[in-house]
Amino acid sequence: MRIRRKKHLEERKDAVGDILLTADFDIKNALEAIKDKRYYNLALIFGNDNPICMEIGCGKGLFVCETAKRNPSVNYVAVELLDNIIVMACERCRRYQLENVRFFNCGADYLPRYIADNTLSKLYLNFSPPFPGDRYENRRLTCDRLMEYYNKMLKHDGEIHLKTDDKGFFDYSYDQMIKHGYLVKIEDVQETHTNEDYVKTEYEIKFNNENKPIYKFIAKKLSN
Numbered sequence: 001m002r003i004r005r006k007k008h009l010e011e012r013k014d015a016v017g018d019i020l021l022t023a024d025f026d027i028k029n030a031l032e033a034i035k036d037k038r039y040y041n042l043a044l045i046f047g048n049d050n051p052i053c054m055e056i057g058c059g060k061g062l063f064v065c066e067t068a069k070r071n072p073s074v075n076y077v078a079v080e081l082l083d084n085i086i087v088m089a090c091e092r093c094r095r096y097q098l099e100n101v102r103f104f105n106c107g108a109d110y111l112p113r114y115i116a117d118n119t120l121s122k123l124y125l126n127f128s129p130p131f132p133g134d135r136y137e138n139r140r141l142t143c144d145r146l147m148e149y150y151n152k153m154l155k156h157d158g159e160i161h162l163k164t165d166d167k168g169f170f171d172y173s174y175d176q177m178i179k180h181g182y183l184v185k186i187e188d189v190q191e192t193h194t195n196e197d198y199v200k201t202e203y204e205i206k207f208n209n210e211n212k213p214i215y216k217f218i219a220k221k222l223s224n
């Protein structure tokens, strides 16, 4: 049963191979892998020089596809660790008939190997796993190590947009932005989430249905 499901997954991944990029697994240790640069030529991949935004942890791709549909002159790279999840995001992109999204099956730790410095205009972190407690702090998507990677990949004036239901992760991430020299503006999602131009994620819809509060900030990079 398991083998059949896996085979089916490989077939589905092949069917979206033109929009799905996959990390090389030649070096297992991410810290070692990022020393061996294999930058993607994103202008070539998208066929234009439009601004590039990234979502890390895109899940099944609702947010990135809706955002890309509304902004056809922006390119989006959607990163997701799990191949059985990212394939669903790719299939959604197909249904939406979008030309301006590519998916990257990769952990955030490997991104500096593939994404050159000063590439991104915006980075979206939507409902990232909070990893509460001290023990797994270095797995949070806003830990020091990853903040240093984001700082390099983002352009001057680039932004990190973060949404979460987890107040502890929100407060931690806010402090991390300040520590790394970003200018942070908190947004009141309760006021804006019913606006027509507001794009929700899958998890956000679930949390809205449970009447859970959502926290959001936009952090602007000030350094070069």
Ligand SMILES: C[S@@+](CC[C@H](N)C(=O)[O-])C[C@H]1O[C@@H](n2cnc3c(N)ncnc32)[C@H](O)[C@@H]1O
Pocket (backbone or CB within 6 Å): 056, 057, 058, 059, 060, 079, 080, 081, 082, 085, 106, 107, 108, 109, 126, 127, 128, 129, 201, 202, 203, 204
């Ligand atoms: C809670 S889900 C949120 C999905 C989507 N962003 C949403 O809001 O509906 C978090 C997603 O982030 C992915 N993820 C977690 N850590 C990651 C990492 N280090 N690199 C890439 N993706 C990651 C998980 O596999 C999962 O699909």
